[in-house]
Amino acid sequence: MTLATSTAPAPRALAGLLAVLLAVLTLLIPSSKAEAMKIQEVKSPGGITAWLVEERSVPLIAMRFAFEGGNAQDPNGKEGLANFLAGMLDEGAGELTSKEFQERMETIAMRMSFDDSRDAFYGSFETLTENRDKAVALLALALNKPRFDADAVERVRGQLLAGLAYAARDPDRVASEQWAAMAFSGHPYGRPASGTPASVQTIMRDDLAAFWSRTFARDNLRVVVVGDVDAATLAGLLDTLFAKLPAKATLTPVAQTQPKAAELVKVIDMAVPQSVARFGLPAMPRKDKDFMTAFVLNTIVGGGVMSSRLWEEVREKRGLAYSIHTSVQPYKQTSIFSGGVATKNEEIGQSLDLIRAELKRFAAEGPTDKELADAKSYLTGSFALRFDSNAKIANQLLWILQEELGLGYVDRRNSEVEAVTMADVKRVAKRLFEGKDLIVTIVGKPKGLAATPAKRS
């Protein structure tokens, strides 16, 4: 193996035999018998780069990959196209019909699935070591030669339409979709990710093929592999899978945006006994200097732990909800602080008033020293829990790759959490919440919302 610190391309002959390790990193979580995790950067002869963590104790290989360009790339009127494509990639490829493809997947116990987010198209692949080459060959077919047969397209369309019919009556789904529709009105982020019955009806074979051919490329690809494989072998597998894809993706630029409210509280009438609310505000992007502070702040306010401010106020003290949570979600072109709560129709107004009051109080006073210390202690202590299986390590590393946080992030992350000060949290609390009105959607038959604020002018 060659260790190098430069990013200069490796000599062709050498690269043909050996993957070049551009960097090796050790995960500095305290370890007993557990070996420190080493991340290797592998570059294949065909120019595909991947992160690899070798883990030989379980005869499994897990791969995660992402093509930048998710459902925000759906053309107007073709909403739900990326989602449709995600359902088509195990429906036949190369010489194999849908049924043949899926039977072969079962025979070799290969796991493969695809998913779309706003900004990326995801693939997940797992195989037993003993079936590695067969499984990789099958995944390669799915990625490079999907068939999009007419009968499979129609069958999947039927499933998607049934799913939409169900989702249209699911208060959680409706609340989330309507929140995005309002906050990102006119922007791709505001469109329904799974489309509408009308848009899904218009999606044809050519649309699927077009999305596939402009999105599945080498320059927008990120790959992570964890498990029972060495770098040299992986290099060959990477080429089998990805080297024949087009060099460049053709993505439609997506504009930066900020959530904004046409109305502060939008009520969608549905005959359910419990109202489901989504609420949110603009937040800072991942690269903003305040992002980590916002992340710590969110843990105190409503994220992650069963002792957050909102958990205490809404659930523990008053029993107003089973679930109350918030998160900071950085998208590529926006960022939001958002949350959800569900309370019986008669008292949903009280839950929302409490949430508003608590955010206002937090903006004015910030957290207590103990709250901040506890949140940091939780976040740093629990980081290792994200790395206790091959599959979870792969998920984490893919995310780090996509966010361009760098190989060093795993080591750096806890010290970034520790560095957040009380002054930081107070400043960012004001930046997030002061003078801001929550954008709210409620699905149900809410009663007594009189206390909701008028929109600021």
Place this chain on the structure above:
Amino acid sequence: MSPGTRRLSLLLALPLMTFTQSLQTLSASPAASRVVEFKLANGLQVVVIPDHRAPVVTHYVWYRVGSADEPAGVSGIAHFLEHLMFKSTDKIASGDFSRIVSRLGGQDNAFTSHDLTAYYQRISKDRLPRVMEMEADRMVNLRLAEKEVLTEREVILEERRSRIENNPSSILGEQMLAALYQNHPYRIPIIGWMHEMAKLSREDAIAFYKRFYAPNNAIVVVAGDVTVEEVKALAEANYGKLKPNPDIKARVRPQEPPHRSPRRVELKDPRAGNASVRRYYLAPSVTNAEPGEAEALHLLMKVVGHSSTSRLYQKLVADEKIASSAGGWYSSSSLDSGTIGLYAVAAQGIGLDKVEAGFDRVLAEVREKGVTDDELERAKKAFIADFVYEADSQVRLAQRYGEGLLLGLPLERLNSWPAAIANVTADDIKRVANKHFDLRRSVTGTLIPVAPEAGSGVALKPASDKS
């Protein structure tokens, strides 16, 4: 893990929780050979599953009590108590349990099923002693204040609204189980009936706690970066000092009489999506099945209903195009009875009677002709592979062994499951199909969308602007 799933009910009737995903083992697996089981003098059963890949542990306590052990009239008390276990003891102030766990960098939660109640923490290995001390403490020292009980009761009522009342598909499932079981408490929802939940009291919770929570009614599972010796010492120090409850009795529940007639449940709801049909059959559980029977049923239902290569999907969805989705499952992971399930969503413009007739055609064919060698081979491979995949997750291993031992299966049986799967023949499958696809022991449920009644207004139009 999202906060929305905290302290959740685990609904064993759902296909996601079938034993297909939690019980197969493979002798070649790195996991099976590592599992060690021992018992403390006070009757506490302990299982250790070393996995040294990361410096973290998963600590579980499984109690041999679930909603099917509830006295009549207090449905939901098992699950309610599970929530209340996060209140206080002499040493832990109210609500501090989870606060302390998270301050230690851990995550915790709990769940309840018809047959079990489980609590867990996932945490850095050096914090294991502390969470074990806390878990042992609340096994016998729980304290409940009237006010916090009443507040938490509001939380479980909201939980029921979220899980059941807001979702017609869940309402149908609840109605179907109530019809499938004519005598056994599996007919009562784990979360409880709303009218009984609304009256659950502090006294109900304490009586249930005192009756069922004791070291001789629990199994502790530790998976992760630990040795057997470490866990032995810790378990002795923390759980070993607790007194057993001499009144813990064998779990005898009212059993089903012979079933004589198929049942039907129809739910018309404006909130339903496309029309759909489901059917549940009574089936043996892993604990009362004849040797090899549960294994054969798992393989049968894998062929009949699992994934898009299955008989149901291929016939109803791919070939005949009368359904947009279809499948089936077998759940064996309960004490007194398992369930076989079938489901399908009708394709546009197709009546449910046609879809249901499709169920019957598929079942008749498998009863008559059995499964092909190719189908059987693929199904077996899938089970064995599932086992290897499971070895990647210490949480899933802890669940497999905790749940299996709780149901009374010996460790050897859990470890030899793949061999038992491998031994199933096509004849076995045909035999169990003929034995258990018996309509008299079934309930069929339909969920039918209807136009909203005047004034109920389910249409997705924005209401008046309230701002």
